[in-house]
Amino acid sequence: MKIICFGDSLTRGVTFVKGRLKILKNNYPKILQELFLNNNKGKFEEDIHIMNKGVFNDNSDLLIQRLDRDVIQEKPDYVIIEIGGNDCDFVWAEVAKNPTDVHEATVPVERYINNLKSIVIKIKEAGLTPILSTLPPLDPVRYYERIVESYSSQVSDWICKVGGIEHWHSNYNRSLKKLAEELNVMSIDVRSAIKRAGDLKDLISDDGIHLTEKGYKVFAEEVFQKLSRILENDARIKMDKI
Numbered sequence: 455m456k457i458i459c460f461g462d463s464l465t466r467g468v469t470f471v472k473g474r475l476k477i478l479k480n481n482y483p484k485i486l487q488e489l490f491l492n493n494n495k496g497k498f499e500e501d502i503h504i505m506n507k508g509v510f511n512d513n514s515d516l517l518i519q520r521l522d523r524d525v526i527q528e529k530p531d532y533v534i535i536e537i538g539g540n541d542c543d544f545v546w547a548e549v550a551k552n553p554t555d556v557h558e559a560t561v562p563v564e565r566y567i568n569n570l571k572s573i574v575i576k577i578k579e580a581g582l583t584p585i586l587s588t589l590p591p592l593d594p595v596r597y598y599e600r601i602v603e604s605y606s607s608q609v610s611d612w613i614c615k616v617g618g619i620e621h622w623h624s625n626y627n628r629s630l631k632k633l634a635e636e637l638n639v640m641s642i643d644v645r646s647a648i649k650r651a652g653d654l655k656d657l658i659s660d661d662g663i664h665l666t667e668k669g670y671k672v673f674a675e676e677v678f679q680k681l682s683r684i685l686e687n688d689a690r691i692k693m694d695k696i
Contacts, residue, residue, distance in 0.1 A: 455531050456505065456529070456532075457486075458532070461537050462539060465536050470664050471659060480667050482671075505528065511540060514541050517537050518573060529580075533577050535585065536644075544557055544560065546605050549608075583640075585684070586639055586640070587677070588641060588644055589626060591645050591649050596660060596662035597661065651669075
């Protein structure tokens with residue numbers, strides 16, 4: 455059985471430490487693979503193989519462009535889609551340069567949802583099963599600190615006037631969850647799981663966006679718990695049909 459983890463840098467396993475981005479070896483797809491190897495022996499007829507198709511800096515526009523190559527042609531059984539953090543972000547250099555202007559997110563929420571809908575439909579049409587992951591939480595205080603350090607305090611002032619980055623981030627997440635309900639697609643609430651897991655300073659890295667290894671472990675464990683139930687249920691359905 456093949457499961458593809460399809461998404462952005464949070465799927466790839468990027469973290470931010472001492473002012474630098476780095477890719478963690480223990481990313482969530484790798485931890486997920488280990489969880490299946492260590493905990494599900496004998497439960498399923500097939501071995502479960504996890505593929506990491508996360509790309510740094512991807513948004514939903516870019517996900518559509520590589521959907522055929524990285525997902526459809528691989529013919530997986532399940533596809534876990536994690537995307538949105540870069541969609542709801544802004545071009546901060548432009549905001550800093552023109553702090554009194556109106557600025558749109560990189561991918562406005564309406565286009566983001568249409569993109570997700572298109573991805574889900576194409577995956578279903580290919581006979582594969584899509585699963586949507588919610589957006590992991592961010593740490594707005596450290597996020598603002600990084601943006602201000604990189605640009606200017608005017609950036610922070612501007613985003614606060616329009617509701618704050620957490621407001622934008624949560625809006626995309628709510629829209630994603632609503633879409634999952636409308637399309638009757640399984641979703642995994644990693645956002646709530648990470649918030650429940652403890653101090654966000656231990657779970658989210660210094661940039662306020664990417665996760666730490668501990669954060670990715672919580673991400674993987676939540677996916678594992680939900681996905682295991684899905685696989686067990688699907689296995690029972692297949693047995694009942696025999």
